[in-house]
Amino acid sequence: MCKDCENGAETRMPVRRRIKLWDLDSRLHCAIVGTCLTFGDLQRIVRKLKILVPENTANYSLHGFFVGAAKGDIENKEIARKLHKLLERNHSASINMARLMRDDALLSAFWDSSVKAGKIPGPFWTILTSPYASEELKDRVYGEVHMLSHIEGATNRKGLLKAQELERQNGALRDQVAQNRRRHFTIISEKNSEIEQLKQELLAKDIVITQFEAEVADLGKQVESDNRHKNQEILDAQQLQIAEGNRYILRLEREAQKRGLEYSEAQNRVNILEEENSKCARELAMLEEELRRAHLPICDNGDCPIAETGDLDLCGRCVVFVGGRSNQTPHFRSLVERYNGTFMHHDGGLGDGQMKLESALSKADVVFFPVDCVSHNASRDIKRFCKRGMKPFVPLQRSGYASFRKGLEDTFIGQLVNTQTS
Numbered sequence: 001m002c003k004d005c006e007n008g009a010e011t012r013m014p015v016r017r018r019i020k021l022w023d024l025d026s027r028l029h030c031a032i033v034g035t036c037l038t039f040g041d042l043q044r045i046v047r048k049l050k051i052l053v054p055e056n057t058a059n060y061s062l063h064g065f066f067v068g069a070a071k072g073d074i075e076n077k078e079i080a081r082k083l084h085k086l087l088e089r090n091h092s093a094s095i096n097m098a099r100l101m102r103d104d105a106l107l108s109a110f111w112d113s114s115v116k117a118g119k120i121p122g123p124f125w126t127i128l129t130s131p132y133a134s135e136e137l138k139d140r141v142y143g144e145v146h147m148l149s150h151i152e153g154a155t156n157r158k159g160l161l162k163a164q165e166l167e168r169q170n171g172a173l174r175d176q177v178a179q180n181r182r183r184h185f186t187i188i189s190e191k192n193s194e195i196e197q198l199k200q201e202l203l204a205k206d207i208v209i210t211q212f213e214a215e216v217a218d219l220g221k222q223v224e225s226d227n228r229h230k231n232q233e234i235l236d237a238q239q240l241q242i243a244e245g246n247r248y249i250l251r252l253e254r255e256a257q258k259r260g261l262e263y264s265e266a267q268n269r270v271n272i273l274e275e276e277n278s279k280c281a282r283e284l285a286m287l288e289e290e291l292r293r294a295h296l297p298i299c300d301n302g303d304c305p306i307a308e309t310g311d312l313d314l315c316g317r318c319v320v321f322v323g324g325r326s327n328q329t330p331h332f333r334s335l336v337e338r339y340n341g342t343f344m345h346h347d348g349g350l351g352d353g354q355m356k357l358e359s360a361l362s363k364a365d366v367v368f369f370p371v372d373c374v375s376h377n378a379s380r381d382i383k384r385f386c387k388r389g390m391k392p393f394v395p396l397q398r399s400g401y402a403s404f405r406k407g408l409e410d411t412f413i414g415q416l417v418n419t420q421t422s
Contacts, residue, residue: 016131018095021084022072028128028138029070031145033063036087036121039164040171042066045082052353059164087125094122102132111141120145279400312412314341319408320364322357322382323348323374324399331401335408348378361385366392368407370399 021032033042039059045066046053053062072080088095094114101107107127114123127133127141222229319336321329321343329345336343344360346352348369357378361367367382379395386393394411396403 019129019131020072021070021087021129022077022080024128026071028142029067030063031142031149032087032125032128033066033070033083034149035145036091036125037066037083038167038171039063040167040174041086041090043171044175045079045086049079049082051079091122091125094119094126098123098126098130101130104132104134104137107133108137108140111137115144120148312339312409314339314412316341317365317412318342318344318363320344320346320360320367321404322346322360322367322369322378324370325373328399328401328404332404335401335405339408339412346378348374354381357381358385361391362389364391366394366411368394368396368404370396370403372397373399 039062042062045051053065066079066083069076069079070083098107098110101110107130111123111127114120124141124145128138222233314336319341321332326347332345333343344363346357346360361382367386369379369382371379382393392411394407396407
């Protein structure tokens, strides 16, 4: 290697990584979301990530939500990553143009030419996330965009509304085009499958025709042969009878196999029904016992936490049950209220939202959840919230009535007996 090449290798600048959205100063997030993304882009992220946003949410509220999510905290990390990925994809042309610009002079010239050409969003995002742009250049770019937004808001409000409507329509058209493309691709794939199937069938028929023609030729030779071949014809007839008998035996074997499978399935259904019947019988016995005990007299002594009948007094404590089956909720509520407690239920995320779960957990004195009928996310949130709030939580092995009643009595009777003995 020559000396010039060696000197060039020594002075070559190392390539730096582009700055992530959540690593930028949070004061820049508002301008980035408002300038570099459309409301159509934000709506698509809402649909793709299934974010719970009210139907009539104002654009300002949607903008504020994504500005806060851009910080990339634990709860919004996935949203921040999706925003960064969309910004990089939407403005890839500007990013590629400035990829080799590694000082303020080149980046500043690139920004000035883009402003003159009316191309603001792509260069704005490119310079703010460039590892080679100085803080002074970023402040200048941010200030100019900030002032442009004020000027545009003061002079072109009607144009902005029209642009937003056109952008919404454009987003809807893009979605419709994408949907049409997917539908057409599905139709073409189905047609190609049908064509391929027809080709296979045609090839199979050609093979059958070839075989049939060969058989006809053989039969022609047999007709022209001497009467000495009559014994061979008798033998062929016998072979045909044997083949027919073999096919009949094969059909019988297939029918017997089918009947055996049907018998096995029926036996499995019988076993399942017997197990469910046993489970229902156990729960019925428990309900009958609860009904019998409901008619027994309740202890009038306010200082007695456990009545002589075996019932306990929850003293107004709040019991929260997360998950389970909705048809069991009334029975759980009746049991807790009969024990002088209050009952709250959350379905674990099927219909009830995260805010309702946190509200219920904040009011709970104890939380129950069945590990066989609750989502992993809800189970994780329950454990995290209860440990943080120092609230007891009880995972149940099953979601049935008997399991809940046993867990309730084991939890509170143990606490109350310990309280009395102490």
